[in-house]
Amino acid sequence: xxxxxxxxxxxxxxxxxxxxxxxxxxxxxxxxxxxxxxxxxxxxxxxxxxxxxxxxxxxxxxxxxxxxxxxxxxxxxxxxxxxxxxxxxxxxxxxxxxxxxxxxxxxxxxxxxxxxxxxxxxxxxxxxxxxxxxxxxxxxxxxxxxxxxxxxxxxxxxxxxxxxxxxxxxxxxxxxxxxxxxxxxxxxxxxxxxxxxxxxxxxxxxxxxxxxxxxxxxxxxxxxxxxxxxxxxxxxxxxxxxxxxxxxxxxxxxxxxxxxxxxxxxxxxxxxxxxxxxxxxxxxxxxxxxxxxxxxxxxx
Numbered sequence: 001x002x003x004x005x006x007x008x009x010x011x012x013x014x015x016x017x018x019x020x021x022x023x024x025x026x027x028x029x030x031x032x033x034x035x036x037x038x039x040x041x042x043x044x045x046x047x048x049x050x051x052x053x054x055x056x057x058x059x060x061x062x063x064x065x066x067x068x069x070x071x072x073x074x075x076x077x078x079x080x081x082x083x084x085x086x087x088x089x090x091x092x093x094x095x096x097x098x099x100x101x102x103x104x105x106x107x108x109x110x111x112x113x114x115x116x117x118x119x120x121x122x123x124x125x126x127x128x129x130x131x132x133x134x135x136x137x138x139x140x141x142x143x144x145x146x147x148x149x150x151x152x153x154x155x156x157x158x159x160x161x162x163x164x165x166x167x168x169x170x171x172x173x174x175x176x177x178x179x180x181x182x183x184x185x186x187x188x189x190x191x192x193x194x195x196x197x198x199x200x201x202x203x204x205x206x207x208x209x210x211x212x213x214x215x216x217x218x219x220x221x222x223x224x225x226x227x228x229x230x231x232x233x234x235x236x237x238x239x240x241x242x243x244x245x246x247x248x249x250x251x252x253x254x255x256x257x258x259x260x261x262x263x264x265x266x267x268x269x270x271x272x273x274x275x276x277x278x279x280x281x282x283x284x285x286x287x288x289x290x291x292x293x294x295x296x297x298x299x300x
Contacts, residue, residue: 050183
């Protein structure tokens with residue numbers, strides 16, 4: 001298996017896991033657990049789990065100097081803690097559809113930061129791919145049907161911060177590549193963001209939910225924290241070791257498609273013609289940077 005193929009597979013796995021996140025979140029919300037509370041547990045479980053894992057597998061990941069720990073702290077607080085909380089605040093203040101569209105500006109943020117920090121040129125194929133993905137996200141989210149809605153400016157800013165946070169997950173480890181391992185940023189990033197969120201978490205509500213229905217609450221917490229957060233975000237960062245961070249961010253747009261399928265198949269939600277078309281062009285746009293080179297090689 002080539003490095004490009006491995007990178008693409010890892011990049012596709014991430015939006016799939018993110019797309020099914022609505023299942024445990026909706027279930028846990030039934031017990032009064034807020035999105036902010038869930039953000040803490042997502043970070044805490046992921047950070048502790050990765051720390052224990054690397055303690056037995058690769059202790060070099062846990063070695064870090066004071067400067068690296070400071071960078072990891074800032075990385076975690078912005079990429080995970082602030083990003084998770086910002087999205088929760090965004091969906092409270094503005095329509096979810098609008099928040100989703102703004103969140104999918106992640107490829108734009110990554111491309112812009114790559115241009116500023118690494119002096120990379122954005123190729124024509126990636127430019128077209130980003131535009132296609134954004135158009136598809138607008139159609140799938142059905143944002144065009146929203147009328148007479150007064151948007152909250154703070155909510156819009158929070159949604160933009162969420163997309164920027166996802167982009168920083170790729171940019172910061174790459175900037176320090178060679179000096180610190182990417183896994184090191186992930187481990188300490190989650191732990192430090194959990195420490196920040198701990199002061200804003202309502203543990204009483206969570207404890208009452210676990211006491212009322214321990215099996216259902218615990219299993220959904222594990223699905224959300226371990227599968228949809230720990231594994232998904234770990235893979236998201238590692239994928240950039242095999243393919244460009246811009247391409248990783250583009251493929252993350254597939255989350256819209258997966259999330260829509262979850263709504264249709266599990267929650268019996270419906271999609272109109274425009275949304276269905278948007279889902280199709282997102283798939284095309286996300287795969288475009290890989291399909292074209294394959295076609296060129298096959299012709300050669």
